[in-house]
Amino acid sequence: MKDYQKSFLNLAIESQALQFGEFTLKSGRQSPYFFNAANMLKGSNLFQLAECYVDAIIDNNIEFDCIYGPAYKGIFLGSIVATVFSEQGKNYPVSFNRKEVKDHGEGGKKGRICSKICRESS
Numbered sequence: 522m523k524d525y526q527k528s529f530l531n532l533a534i535e536s537q538a539l540q541f542g543e544f545t546l547k548s549g550r551q552s553p554y555f556f557n558a559a560n561m562l563k564g565s566n567l568f569q570l571a572e573c574y575v576d577a578i579i580d581n582n583i584e585f586d587c588i589y590g591p592a593y594k595g596i597f598l599g600s601i602v603a604t605v606f607s608e609q610g611k612n613y614p615v616s617f618n619r620k621e622v623k624d625h626g627e628g629g630k631k632g633r634i635c636s637k638i639c640r641e642s643s
Contacts, residue, residue: 525576532570536561562594571601575609587614 533539538560544552561570578585588606590599596617603615 523576523580525573525580528569529573529577532561532566532573536563559594562598567598567601568605571598571605574598574602575605585613587616590615590617592618592620 530539533556538557540555540557541553542555544555546552546555588599588603590596590602596615599615599617603613606613
């Protein structure tokens, strides 16, 4: 197991994002574990979490034009990942969606969709 994978698992366990026991999933299926990523955003080191994502992206040679953070929790995670990349001299724009229609300010602008979106490595 690589260092970033160990770090990610430690963060998941420390923040109680990864829990072991008896769980009934939304599908109705029983599972011996449950993963709630939102818990990682509450009680873990977000910078260290972003470093795990950056290391996974680099390790898997994922090419992309921008970082996409889906609303709502993904917006600031994408921003932190972009910050880690910028510290390495790699600057990427951050994009995000809205769950509701914007009806104020400049009324919203249309942008292009990123050619590749970052995803968790397996």
